[in-house]
Amino acid sequence: MKAWDDLRIEIYVARMLRTGVFLAAIVVLAGGVLYVAQSHGPRNDYTHFHGEPQALRSPSGIAHRAWALDARGLIQLGLLILIATPVARVGMCVAGFWFEKDHLYVIVSAIVLAILLYSLFFDH
Template identity: 30%
Template sequence: MTEEEKKKRAEMADIEKIIGHVLRIGVLTSAAVIILGLLLALITGQTGYPTNEFPTTFTAIFQGIMVFKPFAITMLGLFLLILTPVLRVVVSIYAFAKENDQLYVWITTLVLVILAIAMWIGYLGK
């Protein structure tokens, strides 16, 4: 094995560690935010919204967070949980680009575009 191959393997191992850290941090952060929202709901005894209402837009979620509405905080945690695998796809594109594997860069970019379109359609459908 040449020195260049060793360097490339070490670089890829570092990128795989970064991907693992991204997933771990994303899940732990989202879990902490969800737990905070649930604890606030238990402590206050309310969600911060009238019955059968909840924030469905980014604006409503962030406005609710500014005034510590428990359900808005819980929704932020769920949003972070959804974004975690999307961030993993972004890091994967970088990893494949570092490997000079153009086919997988394009495939993973296509996956990212599909995820973005699906999230956009879901947002429009409310």
């Protein structure tokens, strides 16, 4: 029955991933329409690197800007949802392996989850 259980985890995961990507694309598109509509004058300069403003660099900062319906904040929120989908995927695998009572793989997927959360929530 093990193969079937693995398949069930994968099907749930794939469904979640597809929903996540769809949601992310909608939010990015909404922010993008707003961004293009509000833009005036010449385009942003991307030839020289200066980095994004601090508020658009962290999950909490992005949430604030998106809540205020700021166009670039909304795009970043969509991208953040997108980045969160693989993280949620690994989280679901931790739970799935737990239900399968596969302790080795609960640990393996928990290590991967810890690495992802470290990357996302620490200021680098």
